[in-house]
Amino acid sequence: MAKPDVSKEVLSLLQEGNKPYSVNDIFEKCGKQHGKAAVQKALDSLLFREKIIEKAFGKQKIYFIRQSNYDAKEVKSEIQLLTQKKLQLDSTSKTKQDKIRELETKLKSFSAIPSLEALKIEKKNLQESVDEITSKLDNIRAKQGVKISSDDIKKVEKRHVKYLSAYRKRKRICTDMIDAILEGYPKSKKILIQDIGLETDESVGFAPPK
Template identity: 90%
Template sequence: MAKPDVSKEVLSLLQEGNKPYSVNEVFEKCGKEYGKAAVQKALDSLLFREKIVEKAFGKQKIYFIRQSSYDPKEVKSELQMLTQKKALSDSSLKTKQDKIRELETKLKSFSAIPSLDALEAEKKNLQESVDELTVKLDNIRAKQGVKISSEDIKKVEKRHAKYLSVYRKRKRICTDMIDAILEGYPKSKKILIQDIGLETDEAAGFTPPK
């Protein structure tokens, strides 16, 4: 029975892979059909016949096919094909990355939307507050005999809207200033607010209308 040509199989492996391999990698790729010593002997034989190239990196040695053994036209054609594949892969990767960023943005916007249960609870609280204030207003009218016209109500609502607008504008400015400071602040936002002595809506027990 003829002995297997280890050198031929090793050479075929290096040609197909067309990249550097260590002795251990060649040994693994050959399916461990031959001993490690036989694989090393085959590499030495191919190196002697100038079929492959050896490069040493410290104690580690790598082996790869001598490029001059390839047809330049085939190499150029394969290079063009690989370049085209890379361009297509890069384009596909960019498209997927853009899609991921788009989905992340949508996810953030969705997470900021209150749930239906939260909205229902808020609606219930507001309705209870309106009912309570309506009762108080009716009692005041009954005690003082004062009639509040629709014009008076509109004036109060107008003033309320004005002050609410000013409040929101100032709060936005304050929030922007805090965010700007936080960019170079080593501690958390909560500690920053404590350090500058800022009183938040929550600390004051104030819940601004929506």
């Protein structure tokens, strides 16, 4: 079985770390697979071949890779790769920040929308008004021979337009709110309506006028 090339392993460690190491540091990072004597012998060999540099600080010595050993083309290629990756990350970050700002704007707009309970009360009031008008019209029709003035007709039509406009506005607000919730809701629109207990025109048998 061939002996492990300690010099090659130590050189690889110094190249990857690209910073000063003591003998103890190298011994620890090599997983203590080689004795300190073998590590020191490998360092001496690398020094002799001018692959690394040795510096003494008091009684301790440190070793680091000789920078001239790096391939300039490889370094340039790595810099270009890292620069390109940084640009991609910057672009992704900007996209996410834009999305956050968009969601924050939507969230602020939701605060101006009436609550679901308020919309239910408004709908109930509108329905009561419609029922009242319908009852009055039925009574008028029941009185044969009673003449209905053009002013009465205009008043009824005006109230009809008013309530219909309010109904459509409220329904549009409610629909927009449901669509906004659906953007982050994992289920279908039908299930969402069931989950929040919302009554639709269809569920109560209401057919709005065209």
